[in-house]
Amino acid sequence: MKQAILITGYKDIQQLKELVCFFDASYFNIYIHLDRKSKFSSEEIQFLKEPQxxxxxxxxxxxxxGFNHLKAYLYLSSEALKDExxxxxxxxxxxxxxxxSISHFKSFGVAQMNEPRDYLAHHEVPFKRWSGGGVNxxxxxxxxxxFDAKKHKKYIRKFVRLQVKLGIARKLPKDFLQLHGGSTYWTLSKDTLQYVMNYTYNNPKFLKRFKFSFCAEELYFHTIIxxxxxxDLVVNxxxxHIDWSTDRGSTPVVLDERDYEVLLESTCLFARKFDRKSFSLKEKIKVRILNA
Incomplete structure (x- = not known):
């Protein structure tokens, strides 16, 4: 029996390789989606290939x-579910x-096999901390x-404001599920992920309704589940560990050594986000968890 790690990446092949190599092939299977526009070379892709x-x-x-972010998650999920x-x-x-540590992941896996739970941060929509409650x-x-939001976000938002001004709004179908939203990232049991995929296959209009939406991946899994x-088995x-502070130059925060003690005491399995500025922090984490 194995835990599946589903990864989306778009840069820093070395960091991605380090992440892949943390999980050994005896207990983990890894599925990776690389952003097509990042144009990784065949040598870089070959570099990532490990038995796991x-x-x-x-x-x-x-x-x-964009909607393609959700489609990438669904594709990785469908591929991972093929392995029994x-x-x-x-x-x-x-x-x-x-x-x-790996030993902690294995203990977590034993608990999941004995009593499966789904770990998904969620809230009902409308949600007051989201612009327009999130329904918009x-x-x-x-x-x-x-359009790439990194270059053209202001024009994308202007187009939305124009729709508001003109009174143009897409109605949700009367039988649409009660909306729920939350953090993109999750840990799910096999039965739950299969339920999401079955719902997707059996209700193609539901998935289609998320086209031209904003950050659909923060709504789609949550609403179905x-x-x-x-x-009632979902753990909120x-x-x-994701730091959404606004005083450290990026949101979410790029973690560094200042975060080490917080991570040390955390009950989380993963943290984000890391980049080259996080090198010292990552080395300290590796020393701790690889020797655990």
């Missing part, structure tokens, strides 16, 4: 906020890193798949 890596694909061009050995599924990015992510046309018969915690 079962899939490397660049099926979708992924823009921040996979019983627990962790969705992360190439800028994540584990903050617990679906009621207006957002062009993130057409929290409307499912087993919703995604087991990820």
């Amino acid at each position: 890596v079962k899939l490397i694909t660049n099926r979708f061009k992924v823009n921040w906020g 050995a996979n019983f627990c599924f962790h969705l992360i990015t190439g800028q994540d890193f584990p903050v617990k 992510r679906l009621t207006y046309y957002h062009l993130y798949d057409w 929290l409307n499912a018969p087993f919703a 915690d995604n087991l990820r």
